Every structure is written in structure tokens, then in C-alpha cells.
Amino acid sequence: MQDALTKITDTLSAVRVMARSGLIPFPRVDEGVGVLLAVSKYGPFAGSVHARAAHGHGRVAIIDERGPLTYRQLEEQSNALVRAWQAEGIGVGSCVGAMCRNHRGLILTMLAAAKSGVRLVMMNTGFARPQLVDVAAREGVHHFVFDSEFADIADALPSDVTPFLSWVDQAPPTPPAETPPRTLDALIAGQSTEPVPAPKDHGVFILLTSGTTGTPKGAPRGRTSPFVTAQFLDRIPLRPKQTMLMTAPAFHGTGISQLGLGLALENTVVMQRRFDPETTVHLLAEHHADTMVLVPTMLQRIIDLGPEVLSKYDTSSLKVIFAAGSAIAPDLSIRTQQAFGKALYNFYGSTEVAAVTIATPDDLERAPGTAGRVPATCHIALIDDDGNKITEPDVVGRIFAKSGLSFEGYTDGRDKQRIDGMLSTGDVGHFDRDGLLFVDGRDDDMIVSGGENVYPLEVENLITERPDVLEAAVIGVEDNEFGHRLRAFVVPAASSARDASEIRTHVKSNLARYKVPRDVIFIEELPRNATGKLLRRVLIEMEVEPE
Known part of the structure; x- marks a missing residue:
């Protein structure tokens, strides 16, 4: 009974948040309904693009080094890629790996995977050959999409894995007796761009854990409720038809979540393929971006440019700095506010749980370094060594949480510890007297x-x-x-x-x-x-x- 009441309360909260943020557009409720129907058909990622393309607004969806692509172009090119894959025997039940930086090739691969019912393994671009081979074997990867710069690493895969090039800086070396890998552009050419039927099963993204202590584990993300977007929108003022600078790697939970949300909000997403701090600030100013998505180490390097460099660029359009992936030091919180004003949002979550808490600029001003409070549809508890919930402030305990995006278990059958339906984040922390969460560190780092x-x-x-x-x-x-x-x-x-x-x-x-x-x-x-x-x-x- 309690679980049912929680679900009802979470759903009502999510609807209010989505309406407030413009994701359910009033009075154009028909457009909102169209998005929900498309999401039900193709999943949240591809469904959003399909719906926005159908509206025919002609809005630019992404910008990368090759230029802009509209929502309609993304929709049509991903439809063509689905058909090309079908001709290769790639469809529901197939497993595709992708090792790509931030660019259209990765987006098209993600869209085509969702529309094909494919399991897409999002490989870390920092992998060495052994890690790639181990993960690909465990997940059953039989097709591999990669950038040309990773050709030497991709070459470690078995010969029966079909290679496709997503981005070409220079043609990878090919032994004389072998045929070079086909590019996504070549696959798409000549294929019909008409809408494709919905797959009988939604595509699944396999996100990988950070793998700082061994081979990364796979955390699947399949069918989810569209209401989970509320956990990001509740405490962060992301809005429709803005411009988002995607600096964080899109293969990771931080990047993929905000990329998906940006497309759902009909944002224009500027894709940065390689991070350079001053180039990032230049792109921010050039495109008058409202939102910048990055990880704290990137933010640190931007702030370390100093006032002399930062003052050369007009960054007044920036409303949200979405930072996630590791802890933000109090000093970095303070220096970021000095450089960009009250724009920093500290997102605390994990690959397995997704959102846990979010700190707003006001939270960070009052308590630099805090992880903030739980957003709508999310729940958290601190647990002591005896398994009891901690209710007093300033008492350290293990952090457990759940959200509408929490995973069901790793692809190898293992799981995180669960208590009352909540997952262990692997971190320890405490609440202050105002109810703000502070993450004190990793449990195993003690x-x-x-x-x-x-x-x-x-x-x-x-x-x-x-x-x-x-x-x-x-x-x-x-x-x-x-x-x-x-x-x-x-x-x-x-x-x-x-x-x-x-x-x-x-x-x-x-x-x-x-x-x-x-x-x-x-x-x-x-x-x-x-x-x-x-x-x-x-x-x-x-x-x-x-x-």
C-alpha cells in the first residue's frame, strides 16, 4: 500500500515539475501528448527526436565540427541507419558496441539502436585493448562502431565483430588483404529515410561503471517512464528551446542523461569532441549557450584559466553549469560563483541509481561543497552499520537511494546492496541541520x-x-x-x-x-x-x- 501511494505521489510531483519546466507545453498539450506517444513507441531518447521532427519546426538539434543537423535530419538519417543495419542482420536481440567521442556519429548510433531494439554498449573512450576485449566478450558485442582514432584499440576485437566507422580523422590502416571498415555515412547513403516501425522491444543502453578498480560492470538502461525527467528538472531550470554545450563525454551517465533531456526539451546541443578549457569557453560564448554540461575536473581547468582569459569571452547567456561525476570541492564552488555568478548545479548520483541529490547555487553559496537535496521522484536514506536509518544531523552513514532510473542489476548477474528498495551508492555521508547532504567519501576509500x-x-x-x-x-x-x-x-x-x-x-x-x-x-x-x-x-x- 505504501509503495502504491509513493508511486502516485511521485507521478503527481513529476507532472507538476514537467508542466512548470515546459516539457508538457500549455496550451499546446497536443505537442506534449505527441512526445509521450513517441516515447512510448521508440523509448525516451529516439522518441523525443521523432516527435520534434514531426512538428516540422526545422530547429537545429546538434552542432558538431561538421556543422548543424536539424531534428528532422537526425530523424531521417537515423531511420536510414536502421534500414542499413537491418540489411546487415542487426535488429532486436543484437548487441552493438560504440566507442565514440561527442559528435553526430554517436547520436545517430544511439538513435538507431533505440529504434532497432538493439543493446548498445557505451564504451569508455579511455579503454585500453584488454578492457575493450573483456567488456565486449562479457556483453556479447558482435558489431562495433568507433572513431578512427580508436582503430588500434578496436583491432583487438575478434575478427567476427563487424566494424563501422563513426568519425574519420584519417583513414585507419588496413592490411592489403582486408576491406576497410564502412562509415556510417556510407551505410546511410541510398537508404530510405521514411519512419521505421517500432521494435517489439525497446533498445537498451548499457552504461558502464567507472572501472577505477577493475573491468567496468554493465548497468542496463531500458524502458523507463517519461516522468523520470522530473528528477533533473525539479531543481535545475533547464527549459525548452535553449542551447546546451555538451562537454562531458556522452557515453557516460552524466552526458547521456543531459543529452537525452536536452533533446526532449528541443534544445540545440553543441557537441564538443575534445575538451580544451579555453575552447569550451569560446564555444560557450559563440553559441550563447544557456547550459554547460561537464565533469568537475573540466570545471576546475576552466576556472584555473583565471579572470584574464575568462574576461575575453561573453558568457552572460550561461544560466546552468551542470556538473556531475565526482565531488566538487568547496573551493571550486566558491571560485565558480565568482567567475560565472550563481549558475553551478552540483548533481550527485551514480551509474546504478541515477539521481540522488542536487545542490542549487543557493545551496552551494550557503554550504560550499554540499550535494544538496533530493529532487522529485527520488528518495534517500543514511544507514548505520547495524542497518538502521540515521535521522540525526551530522552523523555519518552509508548512502542508499532510489529513483525512477535505478537499475535492476548488472549484466553479469551481480547487484548492489539493497535495503527497503534502495540501492547502496557506495558512498558515506551526513546531513547538516538544514537537511543538506554532504558526501564524505567512498565507503571503500576510508x-x-x-x-x-x-x-x-x-x-x-x-x-x-x-x-x-x-x-x-x-x-x-x-x-x-x-x-x-x-x-x-x-x-x-x-x-x-x-x-x-x-x-x-x-x-x-x-x-x-x-x-x-x-x-x-x-x-x-x-x-x-x-x-x-x-x-x-x-x-x-x-x-x-x-x-
């Missing part, structure tokens, strides 16, 4: 030093507050006396004196003695994967000479 528990994020945030520090990461290393001692890796600013004792003194002045890093190592950059996740294992295995 360091026990001298019998005391230390979460690295608290120490990292304190160190990065210093003007002479760009980034910091703290790990635990084995120690005969304390079990583990803290080691800090610091990326210094140009002005830094690289004084390890000064860093230790700074921490000692603000935190308990057992949280002071014994070792401070200065390095040029922190190891991260393609989505900006810190690779702590690389730091743990790194041979260094403490200063």
Missing part, C-alpha cells in the same frame, strides 16, 4: 590510521583551499606503527613553493592530528580516467620518495 577512521575527501578539500594548490588526493599506505599512514599527492599552482611541511602545518591547524598526511608528494597531474574519476589505485602503486 583509511584506518592508528585506530582512527579518516575519509580522504575532507583532507583533500582542506588542502585544495590553498591558493598554491590546484588539486590534491589522499591515500593510505601501509605503516608498521599505525597500520596505515596518510600520503597526500598535491598538484601545485605555478606560485607554489612546494613546501611539504607547510602543507602538513595547514592540515594540522584545521583538523585532528591523525588526519595530517605524513607524506606530501608534489606531482604534475593526478591520474584520472576519461570521465574524470580519480584512479587511487595508480597512486597507491606509485613508487615515490616522500619529501
